[in-house]
Amino acid sequence: MSTKLIVICGPTATGKSRLALKLAQELNTVILSADSRQVYRDFNIGTAKPTPEEQALISHYLIDICDPRHSLTVAEYQDKANHLITSLPYSPLLLVGGTGLYIKAITKGLKIPRVPAHPELRSRLKSLGQSQLYAFLQQVDPKAATKIHPNDQVRTLRALEVFYVTGKPISEQQGENPPSYPIQQIGLDCSPEELTKRIQTRTQKMLDLGLITEVKGLIEKYGWSLPLLDTLGYQEIKDYLAGETDLETAEELIVLHTRQFAKRQRTWFTSQAEITWFNSQQPDLYDAVRHYISE
Known part of the structure; x- marks a missing residue:
């Protein structure tokens, strides 16, 4: 059918x-x-x-x-x-x-990266502060950084989480099909x-x-x-x-x-x-x- x-x-x-x-x-x-x-x-x-x-x-x-x-x-x-x-x-x-x-x-x-949440990793990253996190994101995934507001901690953490777990920028793993x-x-x-x-x-x-x-x-x-x-x-x-x-x-x-x-x-x-x-x-x-x- x-x-x-x-x-x-x-x-x-x-x-x-x-x-x-x-x-x-x-x-x-x-x-x-x-x-x-x-x-x-x-x-x-x-x-x-x-x-x-x-x-x-x-x-x-x-x-x-x-x-x-x-x-x-x-x-x-x-x-x-x-x-x-x-x-x-x-x-x-x-x-x-x-x-x-x-x-x-x-x-x-x-296309959504199949990366589950890692609470410990997020906790360690979060302790660094949003300004430092966003600076990291600009270094490892500048394309994602252009789409994420500097004050958006949730999306910043997720992008860094995906990068550190997979070794690939989240921007390379997203898209539509x-x-x-x-x-x-x-x-x-x-x-x-x-x-x-x-x-x-x-x-x-x-x-x-x-x-x-x-x-x-x-x-x-x-x-x-x-x-x-x-x-x-x-x-x-x-x-x-x-x-x-x-x-x-x-x-x-x-x-x-x-x-x-x-x-x-x-x-x-x-x-x-x-x-x-x-x-x-x-x-x-x-x-x-x-x-x-x-x-």
Whole structure:
């Protein structure tokens, strides 16, 4: 069976999952998640993971595939997703989510150095200070240095890590190898005012579903210092449970931080020329998307 991939992407809370469920039912296909937190087990409510009922309705892949104590790399995600795309007996397949780098890794066929994180090496390098690290990078990989901001410690450390582990500059190991199968990319967005309303509603729903209880359970199971507990929606509730803020403030902060996150997502996705955009507020959204797919 020849594969076709339909991508549904865009900022958080724009209705991607709802549209994907309806499309998957009509197209008799499955959904591959492109969400960098839904890959982790036990993180359910705060990541807006598909409910058991939704998963019973349509098969979802690439969720609950990783222990929260392990950090899944983009390369690992790419390998798992590509394996599913080439092996699942469905066409089209739906790739759905808001993690732009995950989606780009698939649609562009990003070449990613298969170098796992080396905490000890990173710790030694980090102790030298960012200015010294960037100076090292300019010496060993000047091409990469031109693409990395001097204050971007995360990317600087990664570039040096790859160089010291492999002996080759990261710039020589990167690039693109786009897949040969056809891809349609659909972006959903709405007005800032509407998005704020949706984020407020979703935040309240998460709290009603038991987000506080979920965070308590995660702390009991994994401890206060688990890095995933410092991410959107979890950090704010963790601070509330630690007595550092009240619940009303925690909820307000989740809404604020989610709005800021959505803005960053919009900036990323609008820079991708291959995406065809739809207003998630339009009453004929599903028909318009379905017509676009058919064409």
